[in-house]
Amino acid sequence: MAAGFYISRVLAIVGALVSVGALASIIALSVLYAQEKTKNHDPSPTAHTTTTPSPGPLEPWQRYRLPDTLAPVFYNITLWPRLEPDQQGLFIFTGNSTVQFVCVKDTDLILIHANKLNFTLFQGHKAQVLALGGAPPAPAVRDSWVEVGTEYLVVQLEGILEAGRSYLLHTEFVGELADDLGGFYRSKYKENGQEKILATTQMQPTNARKAFPCFDEPAMKAVFHLTLIHPFETVALSNAINYDPVNVTIKRQTLKETRFQPTEKMSTYLLAFVVCEFAYIRSTPDSPVLIRIWARKQAIEEGQGKYALEKTGPILNYFQNYYSSPYPLKKSDQIALPDFSAGAMENWGLITYRETALLYDPAFSSNADKEFVATVISHELAHMWFGNLVTMRWWNDLWLNEGFATYVSYLGADSAEPTWNIKDLLVVNEVHEVMGVDALSTSHPLSSKEDDIQDPNQIGRLFDSITYSKGAAILRMLSDCITEGVFTEGLRTYLDTFKYNSTVYTDLWKQLQVAVDKASPGLGLPTSVEGIMNPWVLQMGFPVITVDTRTGHISQQHFLLDPEAEVDKPSPFNYEWIVPISWMKTGIIKNPLWLTTKEATNTNMTIGSADWLLVNLKTSGFYRVNYDQENWERLLAKLDNNHQEIPEINRAQLISDAFNLARAKLVNTTLALRTTRFLVRERAYTPWLTASRNLNYYFLMFDRSPVYGPMQAYMVKQVEPLFNHFKDITANWTKIPEKHTDQYNQVMAIRLACQNGLKACEDLTYNWFNAWMKNSSNNPISPNLRSTVYCSGIATGGQREWDFAWNMYKNASVASEAEKLLSAMACSRQPWILIRYLEYCLDPKRIRKQDASTVINYVAENALGQPLAWDFVRANWDYLFNDYGKGSISFYSVLHGVTRRFATEFEFKELLRFQEELGSNAMGLDFQQVLEQTRANIKWVSSHKDQILSWFTEEASKPKAQLYSH
Structure with a gap:
């Protein structure tokens, strides 16, 4: 009550100052917009459009970071999005904002972020300033302008704002409700044949400033009071619970005005609001937290939100117990958006998702879709x-935000679906995958200096697999080292100590250290938590641990896929790490060790001739392992003779380590290939997945060479027993395997068998696809198998099959089904069809903007489509990345996707030529990673092609009975 009363008094002061009501201001802003509708930045004579700071000392508005002079307390924002275009065909929103801030240091300058907003003028200026708390009044505005390059509204004052006093800044503005998937934007969909428009947000990382002027840095937390004006038939949602909407009339138009309760103190990037015609399902009235799943009315009516509702409550309860902290809000809204650039966004109280990340329909969605949700x-x-x-x-x-959330997402999902064994999937999906990136000399540390991350482009490039997956991997490693109980105890004190505030990563280390100290001396850590973790956080890469089982000698070195690559980034730890060594000897788990120096000797790790040694149990450590040749031979023999004595996740690890050590020239390539021999008897999923992913590199390098035939022949021999196994246990493909990972492995068996030309598989999948074409209303294909079957059917067929799939895609009402078809249509073997498909990516009426880069990458995965995709991207670069919408296209994803097969000097020169054409738009690091990968591919193919051809030719020619003899 007190807070609400205080806000009301402040607003009364503001109302007296500006002398117009909020609704009248909005109408006036509409008139203003008619004059400035075609301009992307402020057109006034005082607008500053310089994007490159001038030489010499920088003015505060030429720096990307806010000065430390002002701190926001609360915002009061009113926005009115137009869901219909104006006479010029543009969608707009109008609004006003009042922000209260405290002056921390005396200053005559107000800097507040604003991007692509046009401001109403008050006595010739773009903002008004009011002092709170009586005399003296706020100084008058001397000058104001929009600094486009650094995205500020700059307000220079005649006098000084005094430290310790509170002030108000009031602005009124117009923005475009564009379809660029960033800030406050519009999305569209069809319902009952009618096109619908909704307004929604994506503020992270620096797009809140596109919706209203704000101090748009994560540490600048404040409370938000929001009012939305919206069409009568729509509903308005935001982070907090809304008050009852009231009807308002503006220019003879009946609208709704929805006010929301004040938010908790939070960062601007977590603010969210949506205006839509969606429906919802909700938790029971007696639930302690209101949970609602919002989506298109048809999706809700078809029950696509039920699984999300079923699992949200248990997962929320799990985290309340995990953190020993109650959920701090009254409600948790989750909404599935037709157009959304990310997978999902953690807006506090209103989480936004792509449809595929929230909606699930068992009639169409696979177990992989279910796991994704x-x-x-x-x-x-x-x-x-x-x-x-x-x-x-x-x-x-x-990385601290995203790495942690990635790690514990597997714990939360495991609590909701305990039969899935999903914790092991973290290893193959996160740890193994990100090692491929972190083993490049162009990788980067998890944490950088603040001064090195300044502008929005630099911030945007941090949203990568290093941040998410490596962050998860090292936090998982730390939890394993100090035990989960100690880890969670440290987390709880960390959250309690810093709630509603901001931190640096060392604050977490300190709280974990307190928990460790309470548990000592049983943990036996070699040094402090910070001492252990900083080398993993502050330097890029990871080590390969080499163990000589003849002497017990252990050593570490920085692992690089290309050992000849130059590492020009200095390391504060000289590329050494403090490494936890978990291990077993001949199946018996031994006490863990720590490698704290470059090398050491431990005679306990010597073994006899009948023994074998395995390091990095459960792949809990973020490193690769190499052994002396004798131990490698014993491990290979164990895999061939009794592979189940080695834990499943470590069987996958052995494959992953061997293949990557071979690429780094630390072991022979044939040793890596020999780790796949035992797969003829393997029925577990993670070893097959790991082998498939690693062999996929061989296919990428050689699917246009003579190696391809023998490689396919070998793969058919290996996968046919797995294919027949699933045929048997599913009663000739009529049942679904019970285990979650067995369902995945059934898909793996069919995919590999069909890709490598097993006739029984090709006939099976084509017959399924053809049966569906004959009766499109009755799809006989199991949702788990659809991606694979659709791809095989389209690849085997021609235009008729492709056009059928396209028609089914256009009419799909379930996002996961549409996604399967998007992927499958790239499997065509008709070049003209693939070219037409790529051209569809330039038309958002055919391919949504959010899916354009995905489709380009799908086509590039096809050996026939890769050069077509490369030519398409180069020919349409300017349009895709400048005009099409930066929020919807991933530069690195597309560039990496279309160049994955590059392995010749000619292709490398083409890449250099393209980089030169792009100039400064090549974006430095991202392009360098692709160049480095191409260089490594050239070297690897040149030095290994003959050896690999010989091995696959020999193995493929062996009778099956001899294939695994020693």
């Missing part, structure tokens, strides 16, 4: 505490 919900709910309640101070520590 569960883990994404878990990831976003984990953020409600770690990221939202406690937030990183600046984006250089983004």
Whole structure:
């Protein structure tokens, strides 16, 4: 009550100052917009459009970071999005904002972020300033302008704002409700044949300033009071619960005005609001937290939100127990958006998702779709505490938010689906995958200096697999080292100490250290938590641990896929790490060790001739392992003779380590290939997945060479027993395997068998696809198998099959089904069809903007489509990345996707030529990673092609009975 009364008094003061009501201001802003509708930045004579700061000392508005002179307390924002175009065909929103801030240091300058907003003038200026608390009044505005390059509204004053006093800044503005998927934007969909428009947001990382002027840095937390004016038939949602809407009439138009309760103190990037005609399902009235799942009316009517509703409550409860902290809000809205650039966004109290990340329909969705929904919900709910309640101070520590949420998302999903064994999937999906990136010389540390991350482009590039997956991997490693109980105890004190505030990553280390000290001396750590973790956080890469089982000698070195690559980034730890060594000897787990120096000797790790030694149990450590040749031979023999004596996740690890050590020239390539021989008897999923992914590199390098035939022949021999196994246990493909990972492995068996030309598989999948074409209303294909079957059917067929799939895609009402078809249509073997498909990516009426880069990459995965995709991207670069919408296209994803097969000097020169054409738009690091990968491919193919051809030719020619003899 007190807070509401105080806000009301402040607004009364503001109302007297501006002398117009909010609704009248909005109408006036509409008139203003008619004069400035075609301009992307402020057109007044005082607008500053310089994007490159001038030489010499920088003015405050030429720096990307806010000065430390002002601190926001609360915002009062009113916005009115137009869901219909104006006479010029443009969608707009109008609004006004009042922000109260405290002056921390005396200053005559107000800097507040604003981007692509046009401001109403008050006595010739773009803002009004009011002092709170009586005399003296606020100084008058001397000058104001929009600094486009650094995205500020700059307000220079005649006098000084005094430290310790509170002030108000009032602005009124117009913005475009564009379809660029960033800030306050519009999305569209069809319902009952009618096109619908909704308004929604994506503020992270620096797009809140596109919706209203704000202090748009994560540490600048404040309370938000929001009012939305919206069409009568729509509903308005935001972070907080709304008060009852009231009807208002503006220019003879009946509208709704929805006010929301004040938010908790939070960062601007977590603010969200949506105006739509969606429906919802909700938790029971007696639930302690109101949970609602919002989506298109048809999706809700078809029950696509039921699984999300079923799992949100248990996952939320899990995290409340995990953090020992109640969920701090009254409600948790989750909404599935037709157009959304990310997978999901953790807005506090209103989580936004792509449809594929929230909606599930068992008639159309696979078990992989189901897992995706569960883990994404878990990831976003984990953020409600770690990221939202406690937030990183600046984006250089983004890894702490995202790495942590990625790690515990598997724990939350495991609590909701305990039979899935999903924790092991973290290893193959996060740890193994990100090692491929972190083993490049162009990788980067998890945490950078704040000064090195300044502008929005630098911030945007941090949203990568290093931040998410490596962050998860090292936090998982730390939890394993200090035990989960100690780890969670440290988390709880961290969250309690810093709630509603911002931190740096060392604050977490300190709280974990307190928990460790309470548990000591049983943990036996070689040094402090910070001492252990800083080498993993402050330097890029990871080590390969080499163990000589003849002497017990252990050593570490920085692992690089290309050992000849130059590492020009200095390391504060000389590329050494403090490494936890978990190990077993001949199946018996031994006490863990620590490698704290470059090398050491431990005679306990010597073994006899009948023994074998395995390091990095459960792949809990973020490193690769190499052995002396004798131990490698014993491990290979164990795999061939009794592979189940080695734990499943370590069987996958052995494959992953061997293939990557071979690429780095630390072991022979044939040793890596020999780790796949035992797969003829393997029925577990993670070893097959790991082998498939690693062999996929061989296919990428050689699917246009003579190696391809023998490689396919070998793969058919290996996968045929797995294919027949699933045929048998599913009663000739009529049942679904019971285990979650067995369902995945059934898909793996069919995919590999069909890709490599197993006739029984090709006939099976084509017959399924053809049966569907004959009766499109009755799809006989199991949802788990659809991606694979659709791809095989389209690849085997021609235009008729492709056009059928396109028609089914256009009419798909379930997002996951549409996604399967998008992928499958790239499997065509008709070049003209693939070219036409790529051209569809330039037309958002055919391919949504959010899916354009995905489709380009799908086509590039096809050996026939890769050069077509490369030519298409180069020919349409300017349009895709400048005009099409930066929020919808991933530069690195597309560039990496279309160049994955590059392995010749000619292709490398083409890449250099393209970089030269792009000039400064090549974006430095991203392009360098692609160049480095291409160089490594050239070297690897040149030095290994003959050896690999010989091995596959020999193995493929062996009778099956001899294939695994020693």
